[in-house]
Amino acid sequence: MKKIEASGRTLEEAVHIATQELGVSADGVEYEIVEEGTKGFLGLGQSPTTVTAWVKEGYVPTSTFVAAPVEVISDEEEVSAFVEEGDVFVDEILRIVRDVLKAMEVDAKPVLQSSDSEEVTVNIAGGDVAILIGKHGQTLDALQYIVGLAAAKYSDTRRRLILDAEGYRARHQEMIEAKAREYADAVRAEGKEAVLDPQNPRDRRIVHMYLADDPDVYTYSEGEGDYRHVVISPKK
Numbered sequence: 001m002k003k004i005e006a007s008g009r010t011l012e013e014a015v016h017i018a019t020q021e022l023g024v025s026a027d028g029v030e031y032e033i034v035e036e037g038t039k040g041f042l043g044l045g046q047s048p049t050t051v052t053a054w055v056k057e058g059y060v061p062t063s064t065f066v067a068a069p070v071e072v073i074s075d076e077e078e079v080s081a082f083v084e085e086g087d088v089f090v091d092e093i094l095r096i097v098r099d100v101l102k103a104m105e106v107d108a109k110p111v112l113q114s115s116d117s118e119e120v121t122v123n124i125a126g127g128d129v130a131i132l133i134g135k136h137g138q139t140l141d142a143l144q145y146i147v148g149l150a151a152a153k154y155s156d157t158r159r160r161l162i163l164d165a166e167g168y169r170a171r172h173q174e175m176i177e178a179k180a181r182e183y184a185d186a187v188r189a190e191g192k193e194a195v196l197d198p199q200n201p202r203d204r205r206i207v208h209m210y211l212a213d214d215p216d217v218y219t220y221s222e223g224e225g226d227y228r229h230v231v232i233s234p235k236k
Helices: 011-022 075-082 088-104 135-154 168-190 201-210
Strands: 003-008 029-035 049-055 108-115 119-126 160-165 217-222 229-234
Touching (some): 003 011, 011 135, 011 168, 088 108, 088 119, 088 135, 135 168, 160 168, 168 201, 201 229
Parallel strands (some): 119 160
Antiparallel strands (some): 003 049, 029 049, 217 229
């Protein structure tokens, strides 16, 4: 069995790097944490997380896995494609993120991905974006909250900000869904509930949505605060 070591600023990044090297998707890899990284203030000065990873026994890929590159488009191109002239809310989001990146001396820039009356999605593209993600995306979530709060006064309606960094959100969602599928398979096979580790509200929602149409299992959340988690239960 071929085993490799991979390192990243976060566990998700380390596993993603391992999947690329092994040539499989997230549901085809198993791993052990060799060294868990540490983080400094707002994710700065953190040490990397290292994992040993290998292809899951019996894994048969449904298709050839190729990591999708993040297309970097200039701010001007994105604005002309998605934003009506005079959208101050979007302008302020981009300005604030640029100021934060400059203050942190991070070589990256915000790129507008989409914008409508309900939601604005901005991707941070560049070579140093891993430092903005943090463990389990906590730094990115905090930055998203702060930027959204600061820009909210420039919008007449309540519009949600989704802040991403080099496609981290999609990779993270893929990992959560792969774990949910693994637990659901075990619940089907054994007929017993599976209790997942505590998760933040966004990750719990990913699990609920992913398994919502499963004919054999259902999900619910229990616990309080930082200990709130998802339970996957067999349908009777």
